[in-house]
Amino acid sequence: xxxxxxxxxxxxxxxxxxxxxxxxxxxxxxxxxxxxxxxxxxxxxxxxxxxxxxxxxxxxxxxxxxxxxxxxxxxxxxxxxxxxxxxxxxxxxxxxxxxxxxxxxxxxxxxx
Amino acid sequence: xxxxxxxxxxxxxxxxxxxxxxxxxxxxxxxxxxxxxxxxxxxxxxxxxxxxxxxxxxxxxxxxxxxxxxxxxxxxxxxxxxxxxxxxxxxxxxxxxxxxxxxxxxxxxxxx
Numbered sequence: 001x002x003x004x005x006x007x008x009x010x011x012x013x014x015x016x017x018x019x020x021x022x023x024x025x026x027x028x029x030x031x032x033x034x035x036x037x038x039x040x041x042x043x044x045x046x047x048x049x050x051x052x053x054x055x056x057x058x059x060x061x062x063x064x065x066x067x068x069x070x071x072x073x074x075x076x077x078x079x080x081x082x083x084x085x086x087x088x089x090x091x092x093x094x095x096x097x098x099x100x101x102x103x104x105x106x107x108x109x110x111x112x
Numbered sequence: 113x114x115x116x117x118x119x120x121x122x123x124x125x126x127x128x129x130x131x132x133x134x135x136x137x138x139x140x141x142x143x144x145x146x147x148x149x150x151x152x153x154x155x156x157x158x159x160x161x162x163x164x165x166x167x168x169x170x171x172x173x174x175x176x177x178x179x180x181x182x183x184x185x186x187x188x189x190x191x192x193x194x195x196x197x198x199x200x201x202x203x204x205x206x207x208x209x210x211x212x213x214x215x216x217x218x219x220x221x222x223x224x
Contacts, residue, residue: 032211043116043203043215044155089155093210097143097162099171100213102155 008087012109019077021106023090026071030092033066034100035075037086044089044102047075077108085110114138116216118204124222130192133219136185137206145205145213146179146189155203161187194223 013019025033031052036044050057050064050073057064063076073090087107091100117136125131137144145160159169161181169179176195181187191198201220205213 034211041217043205043218044213045215046212049211095210097160097167098210099145099157099160099168100147100210101157104154 008105008107010107010109012111013080014111015080015082017080019075019080019084019108021075021077021088021108023073023075023103023106024071025073025090025092025103027092027101028068028071029094030101031095032093033064033073034091034093035062035064035073036089036091036102038089038105039086047088080108080110082110082112084108116204116206116214118202118216118219120219121217122220122222124224125194126224127195128193129223130190131194131198131221131223133189133202133204133221135187135189135204135216137187137204138214139185141206141208141214142184143207143210143213144181144187145207146187147203147205147215148200149203149218150200158189191221194221196223199223 034049035047038044048059048064050066055066061078065074087105089105090103093100119134143162146158149155158171159179164181179189199222201218203215203218205215207213
């Protein structure tokens, strides 16, 4: 039989509503926190990053919030569109030439 | 821009065979990363290079896995001998800044 796999958290939102995706990170030494979007059959795609000395950063339709006290990261997507349907991963890195440590991912589903 | 190029896109092989995955990073990017994605373990960093030099291979699961980067425009990930548990999607990514990595489309490996 098949192995038990990761059961990704799922967030279902109505088209046009705002979405909030949350992530808990573990490494206090990380200097950058990043959100990636992965559509079915594709590689992860960079959305937005935030440095550890900031608590909020805005992009186009997206906002990332960082709470270092509780090691929490969130991604807010405004006016969600069908094209936003994907799995969203948070990631962290110390920066420089270091690799990324990814979280488990959240599956965002857009209801028409 | 062509983006990160990976080949083959799909590979099916029998247990015990050697598998070689290939990656061409984006021109001008000085860091290259290999990741593996499975349902069980999510996205895992295997190894990364900076200026063609391996920096950290602590994520490589076993000695059966090896990676090379002979020049700035080419890298390989080799598995010898392959086992069914190596079945996964393998991604290559390149970057100038580690927090903004550009991922290839991935190679889906199936070992029977």
